[in-house]
Amino acid sequence: MLIADAAKEEFHGVGCGNENAVLIGLAPEHFNYECMTAAFRLLLDGAPLIAVHKARYYKRGDGLALGPGAFVTGLEYSAGCKAEVVGKPETAFFHSALQDLGCPPAEAVMIGDDVQDDVCGSMKAGLAGILVKTGKYRPGDENQVELRPSHTAEDFPQAIDFIINNWLQSQ
Template identity: 45%
Template sequence: MIRAVLLDLAGVVYDGDTPIAGAVAAVERLRKAGLPLRFVSNTTRSPRHRIIAQLAALGVEVADEELLTPARAAVEWLRRHVRRPHLLVHPNLEAEFSGLEGGKGRSVVVGDAGEAFDYATLNRAFRELVAGADFLALATNRTFKDADGELSLDAGAFVAALEFASGRSPVVLGKPSPDFFLSALADLNCPAADAVMVGDDAESDVAGALSAGLGAALLVRTGKYRPNDETRFDPPPTALVDDLTAAADWILSRAAA
């Protein structure tokens, strides 16, 4: 029986500033059924307050504790390990890391820096890693659906470049890290086996959730999904559905009474 739902945002609930058809109503149906929701996004370009405001503008009210992002996980990691960040992230995200300047050591934090990715910034991060800094990756997604509707390079390619050059493996803080999925369930009193993930990324969302022990993971045909994505990664999705509306139908037919 399903007792909790994890939802990706971009490509599942919205595309850019436009809600995907039926998605807002699907979220409301899940809430009315009494299922606790957590919105688990790998976006590393927008700060939390902007994501929450964007959702509110679309008609989806999300409480602060319902939204999990890699940036928040990174800030908690840096505080726990008493580190100060060397940031290779989008300028919009830098404010999320304020107040961490007093750490005892350095940690390179890599997200989707967009146009800020260039040789100089990558080389500075590389030199920090060679000098012994920790290596934190906010996410390792291969691609994202860009504003023009086409796929663009996500942070994963740049994380891989730094990993190759430095010989260092990163601590991955967002999806597909098992800790990221499990942290979303930590305050819900819900075993992973009773939770379902809905996403448009067959690797990070779906295979990642199933590898973390979630009982089910649904792949939607919206967002970055491309034909045959469901066959490319292991474990494969529990089900392939058209969109969040169809995902809600699937979930509600299997939800705990």
């Protein structure tokens, strides 16, 4: 499991001996040559590659940092396999979350700072997508994707105000 140690608590009770899959998420402390080589060898032996997500980067206190996407893509390339992505930006991820809430995609809005994974991913799943210019947003992100955000807001409160004043008022 190439995931953060804190996330491993979610797998308490799941047998982790005799590894038969590679699970990869955000785990900076595990993205080293030895761990990546061990994962690579499992993949060569036929283990599936499961990615929590393929984010390109994330925001830390000291600035942007490389996300798990580079490591997932590197393992895919090196082992000649394709990862099964179970989180954003996959359509199934958004549909599953909405199904649990009993909400159809056309009535949902995703607000996020990642134009690719949050906004485009949600819009491909049928949701509206609002990009906020906070967190890991970089100026011009909204111009770098095939799907333009439904709206771009300075921050989360402004996004909420936009929803209330423009979308809820019309119902």
